[in-house]
Amino acid sequence: MQAAHPRREEPSIWYKLKMGALMGSGVGLTIGFIFGSWSIVRHGPGPRGVLATLSQYMVSSAATFGFFLSIGSVIRSDSAVSTHLQAARMQLLTPAMAIRSRSEGMELIKARWAQETKQN
Template sequence: MPVAAVPQHRGAQQPSCFDRMKLGFGIGFCVGMASGALFGGFGALRAGFRGRELIQHVGKTMIQGGGTFGTFMAIGTGIRC
């Protein structure tokens, strides 16, 4: 079933390709951080980290996962523009 077209207001524009890439990066970063928290937390606990070591390891894994997944999401969004 086709979707009905929504009338545009005067001056309303579609987001630019760069804006879409920024949004893709942001969404990918959040998803990557969530998966980094899960995998990094389980990995750190399995390795026997406690306290400060645990927090540092999980934080590093979250930032790495977020940056990686966010970059790939931004690239994928840019390809679709």
């Protein structure tokens, strides 16, 4: 007898948006620090000073990366079928068979699910 596994819920869209923004902001801060430092070393800090110039690079880069990564994480997760099932389907099917409509894919998944539940 197999043990029942508790079903894990996928993260909500809001959570994915938040995580994408946080990851993008972290990457943006790092990239802003690197490019801002390089710009200050190469061209000088300018009339505002080193800290203001560096912080401007870091904040603008963090905002840009955070915005685009948050949108990208929501778009990537906008699917009726879980990503695990999509990946499994793409590995099992030949390239010619992999091109299907969303409704055909859902019917295939439902049929396989019914077959698996019948076996167990």
